[in-house]
Amino acid sequence: APLLDVKGVTLQYRTQEHVVTATYRVDFDVSRSDRFILLGPSGCGKSTLLKAVGGYLKPTEGKISLNGRQIVAPGPDRMMVFQEFDQLLPWKTVKENVVFALEASRKLRGAAAREKAADAIAKVGLARFADSYPHTLSGGMKQRVAIARGMAMEPDILLMDEPFAALDALTRRKMQDELLALWEGTKFTVLFVTHSIAEAIKVGNRILLLSPHPGRVKARIDDIPYGM
Ligand code: ADP
Ligand code: ADP
Numbered sequence: 001a002p003l004l005d006v007k008g009v010t011l012q013y014r015t016q017e018h019v020v021t022a023t024y025r026v027d028f029d030v031s032r033s034d035r036f037i038l039l040g041p042s043g044c045g046k047s048t049l050l051k052a053v054g055g056y057l058k059p060t061e062g063k064i065s066l067n068g069r070q071i072v073a074p075g076p077d078r079m080m081v082f083q084e085f086d087q088l089l090p091w092k093t094v095k096e097n098v099v100f101a102l103e104a105s106r107k108l109r110g111a112a113a114r115e116k117a118a119d120a121i122a123k124v125g126l127a128r129f130a131d132s133y134p135h136t137l138s139g140g141m142k143q144r145v146a147i148a149r150g151m152a153m154e155p156d157i158l159l160m161d162e163p164f165a166a167l168d169a170l171t172r173r174k175m176q177d178e179l180l181a182l183w184e185g186t187k188f189t190v191l192f193v194t195h196s197i198a199e200a201i202k203v204g205n206r207i208l209l210l211s212p213h214p215g216r217v218k219a220r221i222d223d224i225p226y227g228m
Contacts, residue, residue: 002029009062022048040210076105120152
């Protein structure tokens with residue numbers, strides 16, 4: 001059975017005047033250790049789909065399940081990394097941000113949480129900045145912290161919503177390489193949203209191309225060899 005199963009999912013927003021259909025009857029499934037990409041132009045519903053997998057939005061129609069259980073709310077089994085640089089708690093240091101996530105979710109506490117956090121921060125190359133506050137760091141560094149926090153939680157699936165879109169081109173490429181290095185040899189499962197074909201091909205092994213017309217799936221590109 002797949003890890004994540006998205007079946008016939010329609011997602012609509014209800015505004016004062018009308019109903020916006022962001023996705024219409026989308027189907028896909030993600031297996032363990034997939035780096036699954038939702039690709040498509042702005043407005044095609046990628047972010048909305050990801051938020052529904054996160055448990056932040058409820059499908060109008062259809063079903064989303066993880067490990068065979070329907071998703072009804074957010075949970076630490078689905079950590080999310082956003083595009084924005086302000087997803088860290090500004091009054092906590094880099095290390096405290098990671099420790100806080102581990103403790104609040106009751107994953108680890110005390111010395112075990114601090115050790116896990118230090119290890120995750122070192123893996124993204126920020127050991128020297130463990131005691132710095134987020135707003136003293138560059139955008140790229142803040143994204144590294146968000147990634148370290150997400151991975152330290154060892155979620156069943158890491159949800160990434162255009163994590164590098166707000167970075168300059170050079171930093172973006174560097175971070176894509178770092179991400180691949182972090183994942184190499186691991187069975188980490190990722191659902192990754194991007195509008196960039198180059199990024200999709202670089203970081204993904206499966207790609208779902210969404211049409212700008214709600215929910216129409218244009219193509220599936222499966223089983224791209226890693227490192228293509
Ligand atoms: P993408 O991530 O592919 O850019 P989104 O999921 O953000 O697409 O948006 C899909 C559609 O839903 C768009 O037409 C967008 O305008 C609309 N939409 C997104 N969020 C909201 C919202 N909170 N209220 C109303 N419409 C929304
Ligand atoms: P950006 O995201 O601003 O393009 P990077 O995150 O790629 O920058 O950082 C490039 C290098 O510059 C990092 O390896 C880091 O050592 C250094 N650096 C960036 N911001 C800071 C900072 N606030 N303090 C110290 N060094 C920094």
